[in-house]
Amino acid sequence: MLKLGRVERYILEEIGKNGCIHMTLLDPENFSPQEIAKCAKMCEEQGTGAIMVGGSILHSQTTLDECVRMIKENVSIPVILFPNNVNAISKYADAIWFMSLLNSTDWYYIIGAQMQGSFLVKKYDLEAIPMGYLVFGSDTAVSAVGRALPLPLNKGEVAAGYALAAQYLGMRFVYLEAGSGAQNHIPPETIRAVRDVVDITIVVGGGITSPEHSYVVAKAGADVIVTGTVVEKSKNAELLSKIIQAAKEGAASRPWPKKTLSPIF
Numbered sequence: 001m002l003k004l005g006r007v008e009r010y011i012l013e014e015i016g017k018n019g020c021i022h023m024t025l026l027d028p029e030n031f032s033p034q035e036i037a038k039c040a041k042m043c044e045e046q047g048t049g050a051i052m053v054g055g056s057i058l059h060s061q062t063t064l065d066e067c068v069r070m071i072k073e074n075v076s077i078p079v080i081l082f083p084n085n086v087n088a089i090s091k092y093a094d095a096i097w098f099m100s101l102l103n104s105t106d107w108y109y110i111i112g113a114q115m116q117g118s119f120l121v122k123k124y125d126l127e128a129i130p131m132g133y134l135v136f137g138s139d140t141a142v143s144a145v146g147r148a149l150p151l152p153l154n155k156g157e158v159a160a161g162y163a164l165a166a167q168y169l170g171m172r173f174v175y176l177e178a179g180s181g182a183q184n185h186i187p188p189e190t191i192r193a194v195r196d197v198v199d200i201t202i203v204v205g206g207g208i209t210s211p212e213h214s215y216v217v218a219k220a221g222a223d224v225i226v227t228g229t230v231v232e233k234s235k236n237a238e239l240l241s242k243i244i245q246a247a248k249e250g251a252a253s254r255p256w257p258k259k260t261l262s263p264i265f
Contacts, residue, residue: 051078
């Protein structure tokens with residue numbers, strides 16, 4: 001079994017301390033390297049736990065490398081790649097979500113890209129964090145690009161089945177994705193349905209644009225909350241701080257015991 005690395009240990013420890021942590025997703029296509037570094041620094045100052053770098057569409061490997069390098073020079077928190085294809089791998093990052101889009105209809109996004117990219121991950125000595133990736137809704141770029149058979153937002157048992165399969169396949173994280181710029185976040189009932197059946201870490205992203213959203217998603221059982229569009233568009237440090245604080249408060253208000261850390265292998 002793939003052993004836990006430094007970044008994954010850090011994530012689990014932060015979840016253990018705070019109940020739920022926040023990560024910021026930044027798309028290199030929407031920034032210059034200088035701008036993305038400045039934005040990442042602001043996010044770190046407001047309390048985000050890690051910077052994820054990626055997007056549904058990525059045109060330039062050179063741009064990715066320069067952006068990741070600049071972020072690394074300006075923050076002390078982990079920088080994690082959120083890849084959409086084999087071109088989205090940078091040697092300057094700390095780790096990579098090594099994920100499979102489980103509800104894609106295209107083998108490439110289930111295992112093909114992973115097979116092709118695995119040699120670069122090894123060559124660059126990136127920490128690979130195994131993740132099952134689930135896409136909801138059909139009106140987002142990630143759904144179109146990933147050729148997903150979108151999961152229904154209000155059918156929690158379907159998402160729970162996929163998430164449990166991810167756990168049994170050995171994945172240690174499952175990402176419930178509403179999509180960048182989504183009109184609605186994943187409903188709390190769906191998150192709770194997944195939480196009730198899996199022991200692995202739950203990441204929720206898409207459509208979380210306010211402290212109220214953050215609170216509800218965390219209370220429902222998300223271990224990690226990801227926001228991207230709200231940061232990129234507003235660059236509002238105060239709003240981001242409130243979203244991060246609300247995630248901690250939502251986790252603290254859960255009606256079940258505090259999550260214990262996953263075993264260290």
